[in-house]
Amino acid sequence: xxxxxxxxxxxxxxxxxxxxxxxxxxxxxxxxxxxxxxxxxxxxxxxxxxxxxxxxxxxxxxxxxxxxxxxxxxxxxxxxxxxxxxxxxxxxxxxxxxxxxxxxxxxxxxxxxxxxxxxxxxxxxxxxxxxxxxxxxxxxxxxxxxxxxxxxxxxxxxxxxxxxxxxxxxxxxxxxxxxxxxxxxxxxxxxxxxxxxxxxxxxxxxxxxxxxxxxxxxxxxxxxxxxxxxxxxxxxxxxxxxxxxxxxxxxxxxxxxxxxxxxxxxxxxxxxx
Amino acid sequence: xxxxxxxxxxxxxxxxxxxxxxxxxxxxxxxxxxxxxxxxxxxxxxxxxxxxxxxxxxxxxxxxxxxxxxxxxxxxxxxxxxxxxxxxxxxxxxxxxxxxxxxxxxxxxxxxxxxxxxxxxxxxxxxxxxxxxxxxxxxxxxxxxxxxxxxxxxxxxxxxxxxxxxxxxxxxxxxxxxxxxxxxxxxxxxxxxxxxxxxxxxxxxxxxxxxxxxxxxxxxxxxxxxxxxxxxxxxxxxxxxxxxxxxxxxxxxxxxxxxxxxxxxxxxxxxxxxxxxxxxxxxxxxxxxxxxxxxxxxx
Numbered sequence: 001x002x003x004x005x006x007x008x009x010x011x012x013x014x015x016x017x018x019x020x021x022x023x024x025x026x027x028x029x030x031x032x033x034x035x036x037x038x039x040x041x042x043x044x045x046x047x048x049x050x051x052x053x054x055x056x057x058x059x060x061x062x063x064x065x066x067x068x069x070x071x072x073x074x075x076x077x078x079x080x081x082x083x084x085x086x087x088x089x090x091x092x093x094x095x096x097x098x099x100x101x102x103x104x105x106x107x108x109x110x111x112x113x114x115x116x117x118x119x120x121x122x123x124x125x126x127x128x129x130x131x132x133x134x135x136x137x138x139x140x141x142x143x144x145x146x147x148x149x150x151x152x153x154x155x156x157x158x159x160x161x162x163x164x165x166x167x168x169x170x171x172x173x174x175x176x177x178x179x180x181x182x183x184x185x186x187x188x189x190x191x192x193x194x195x196x197x198x199x200x201x202x203x204x205x206x207x208x209x210x211x212x213x214x215x216x217x218x219x220x221x222x223x224x225x226x227x228x229x230x231x232x233x234x235x236x237x238x239x240x241x242x243x244x245x246x247x248x249x250x251x252x253x254x255x256x257x258x259x260x261x262x263x264x265x266x267x268x269x270x271x272x273x
Numbered sequence: 274x275x276x277x278x279x280x281x282x283x284x285x286x287x288x289x290x291x292x293x294x295x296x297x298x299x300x301x302x303x304x305x306x307x308x309x310x311x312x313x314x315x316x317x318x319x320x321x322x323x324x325x326x327x328x329x330x331x332x333x334x335x336x337x338x339x340x341x342x343x344x345x346x347x348x349x350x351x352x353x354x355x356x357x358x359x360x361x362x363x364x365x366x367x368x369x370x371x372x373x374x375x376x377x378x379x380x381x382x383x384x385x386x387x388x389x390x391x392x393x394x395x396x397x398x399x400x401x402x403x404x405x406x407x408x409x410x411x412x413x414x415x416x417x418x419x420x421x422x423x424x425x426x427x428x429x430x431x432x433x434x435x436x437x438x439x440x441x442x443x444x445x446x447x448x449x450x451x452x453x454x455x456x457x458x459x460x461x462x463x464x465x466x467x468x469x470x471x472x473x474x475x476x477x478x479x480x481x482x483x484x485x486x487x488x489x490x491x492x493x494x495x496x497x498x499x500x501x502x503x504x505x506x507x508x509x510x511x512x513x514x515x516x517x518x519x520x521x522x523x524x525x526x527x528x529x530x531x532x533x534x535x536x537x538x539x540x541x542x543x544x545x546x547x548x549x550x551x552x553x554x555x556x557x558x559x560x561x562x563x564x565x566x567x568x569x570x571x572x
Binding site for chain 2 (some may be wrong): 020021024025027029031032034036039040103104107108110111112113114115116117118166167270272273
């Protein structure tokens with residue numbers, strides 16, 4: 001290795017005296033997190049879209065004509081918003097949780113801990129990237145299923161509001177899981193014992209009115225139920241619960257989890273020892 | 274002038290383990306400072322406290338006058354850390370890694386300096402190479418470059434040459450010396466004590482979380498042992514009067530530890546008086562390694 005000293009550098013040019021752009025740290029971390037999933041889009045976008053299509057194929061074709069949950073809505077059409085929302089949620093969670101846990105495991109988390117990023121910037125960057133991936137995958141599922149199922153979109157703003165708020169909730173939950181988990185199996189436990197059961201029991205594949213009263217009651221305790229139900233309202237104008245109540249519950253979950261996560265980050269829990 | 278680093282009564286405990294015990298230290302701007310100690314002495318803990326990766330249990334630390342907790346943004350902007358572990362982000366190329374690192378410090382459009390750092394570390398041809406595809410030595414260079422992207426006035430190198438080949442080690446020191454000449458304060462931890470001896474103007478030695486020696490390298494070398502004398506004698510015996518000086522019995526001779534060079538004359542006189550002929554004699558300076566061992570054994 002040869003050093004080439006013909007170029008000059010020196011402390012006289014030290015940018016300690018320069019003016020760092022406000023928010024540049026946040027935008028850079030968000031950009032990095034976005035690129036992180038975009039660069040492996042076959043795994044992070046195409047694979048979940050394909051999984052959702054397989055669910056559609058299996059459930060829609062096996063139950064077609066036998067089930068009509070909302071009057072005038074074909075089961076295949078009923079299923080699509082649920083599958084899209086399930087993909088949004090799972091991918092928002094996967095993005096923030098796997099990025100943080102992998103960075104901790106490999107040690108490269110120090111690249112974002114050494115710079116002068118505030119814990120709020122750190123939180124916002126990971127959260128927005130998670131929301132971004134959730135929405136990209138959700139849009140992918142929606143567009144891919146349009147080839148197979150004719151859909152209506154009665155209240156697009158409701159659909160968008162629920163998609164954003166719900167991916168936010170799971171994005172924050174992913175940050176908590178990523179901070180907490182030191183090993184792959186700890187993160188898997190979050191995914192397999194919390195996110196997956198809550199998602200599958202949220203009415204993705206059915207209406208809770210078709211459940212026995214006890215399960216209906218339990219479903220009301222599951223915040224993901226309100227996410228799927230409200231998102232579906234955006235498509236068909238029909239839902240099991242009022243979308244206003246649903247949005248209030250989802251937003252409340254988001255703010256409660258966000259405050260908790262910000263407190264964790266501020267305390268340096270498992271990040272700054 | 275504001276000191277580059279000020280550490281005041283800093284302690285750090287992990288449960289019952291006291292990793293740092295009321296350490297106080299001031300490093301002036303422009304110094305090339307060595308932080309030495311055996312594994313577990315607290316060197317990396319101290320560095321991590323300065324970098325904000327670890328929070329001190331008590332005490333205060335400042336970088337360029339900025340408290341590392343209360344004014345962490347300014348303190349971190351003033352500090353560049355080359356970590357001990359060979360860490361990298363496998364998703365990105367060398368240029369992306371450096372551009373992101375620069376952006377985290379609030380620097381946009383920093384390509385000119387990034388190009389210059391890559392140029393000096395001979396990374397230019399690898400700019401578009403994915404980090405995964407680099408050799409260990411190349412990854413180490415990228416770590417150095419990442420610590421320099423924001424041109425910090427204080428640079429901390431935590432065992433940067435561990436597992437690094439001779440060529441890179443020499444090139445790295447050449448570059449770091451240049452940075453020091455340009456006015457950057459350098460703090461180095463290393464297990465290669467000859468490196469510390471050659472590079473550092475001042476050295477602190479830590480053991481079990483405490484500073485057990487803090488002085489200029491020259492004073493440390495002078496302060497302790499005077500010199501060693503290696504002798505091959507005929508007949509092969511050491512007079513009893515010199516026995517207290519014996520440091521080591523060698524296969525073909527003796528190694529005597531002298532407090533002062535003046536004692537060499539007394540050794541020769543004693544040998545003559547005992548009619549012992551000196552067949553071979555070598556006077557040796559103690560190196561930092563010997564002093565390090567001596568201090569660690571005493572502490």
